Amino acid sequence: MGEMPRRMAIAVATALLTALLVAPLVFNAQAIPPEQPVKRGGTLRVAVLDDVKSLNPMYAMSVWDWAVLGMIYEGLVATDPDTLEPIPWIAEGWEMYGGDPTHWVWYIRSGIKWHDGEELDAYDVAFTYNFFRFGYFARYLSYAEYVKDVWVEPPNKVHVVLYKTYAPFVRYLSAAPLLPQHIWGPAFVEGYDLAEHDAPRYYYESLYHTKDPWGRNPQIWKVRHEKLSGMFMPDPTMTGCGPFKWGMRVPGQYISFEAFEDYHMTTVVGGGKREYMRPNVDRVLFVIITNPAAQLLALQRGEVDMINWPLLPSDAEAVKGYPNIKLQITDD
Structure with missing residues (x-):
């Protein structure tokens, strides 16, 4: 199937790493080039493979625990x-x-x-x-x-x-x-x-x-x-200083976050100044779907907006023709 599917298969894993480390760079308005129209408001629904095991920053260990904590802290x-x-x-x-x-x-x-x-x-x-x-x-x-x-x-x-x-x-x-x-x-x-x-x-x-x-x-x-x-x-309020505030959790179903209205960060990336403000979306929903095939089907049906996990090369090939699905591609 050539090099493209192989590169696509690892792409979402790289996106997940970026989201965990610098969530504002992924969800923030300024990450979008200014010549593109910016869509604001609404809910971003992200399919995740597992529920959290802990939301205690002292003991949380799994990638899913820190995917949540990284939105808040x-x-x-x-x-x-x-x-x-x-x-x-x-x-x-x-x-x-x-x-x-x-x-x-x-x-x-x-x-x-x-x-x-x-x-x-x-x-x-x-x-x-x-x-x-x-x-x-x-x-x-x-x-x-x-x-x-x-x-x-x-x-x-x-x-x-x-x-x-x-x-x-x-x-x-x-x-x-x-x-x-x-x-x-x-x-x-x-x-x-x-x-x-x-x-x-x-x-x-x-x-x-x-x-x-x-x-x-x-x-x-x-x-x-x-x-x-x-x-x-x-901390039942989950008070942090990140771009999203704690919303709620329904075990085994979803975790929600609300945009933090007072979020404001300025930093230097690649020698240039970047400013990050309140996220574009009002709400982020982590939808727990533990089967990768079911995640892909949910994406194709429009039930989620994003899969934050690697696709198999065959799955990447299968969705390439969908006009409303964009694959994140990166070199390995």
Whole structure:
């Protein structure tokens, strides 16, 4: 069947990766060339192969969990869809402090809002880093292993000091979802003081009566693991700062998101400035269809607008002639 079907078969997998890492680049109005007419409003129905297993950012693991969480939460950096290099996002810039590869400074963008209307600031970023490293969550153990200290230099600088040089620091440690301090602090950290942006600290060994994994015995917050462990949605409002707000979930059927009206992001991609505003669509619906053949049939019938998973070469050939179906093609 030649090279074209093979390239089409992997195309949607690449689109999914882009959607997970930089959702605004996929759903945002500015991703469309200006000479094309922009269609606004309505619902985008996306077929997905499975339901989520968890919506807890501390424990979520599956690609479907993060497909949902990636619509709602954002990190300090995003990924350039062409080069896969980190680009400014919530952080408008970063640098090594005095050239020291174990001391980084992040410059936090102003004007970013959480979904509840509160403004995101440097203290939210510092809280997130500390929560990850003090909580010793399996998914974020690298934070506890490498991050030695975090503090804010008002108004917008966050200092992060590492125990030792960590080459993928910018790409890996900075892409994790940011958490709203005003929600997660009081709910999940014992004695958290929003005015002081801190909580009482205890030596690891006295708190857990065992040695920490690296034998350092640091002073840490008492994270309320009992309120987090096993919880499907620890924050029932799912408050993030991404382009879409949490809507609702009907298990085994669909998950919905609503466009965040106050979404606004400016970054640099490929040397050029890009501005992202409120998404074009009003609503996104993840329709759960666990059979690939049934997904394709739903697309052909107009019951969904997009399949976010690779097509078999034979299926790609079968839909090439449909006038209302566009295949996303990429090189392997």
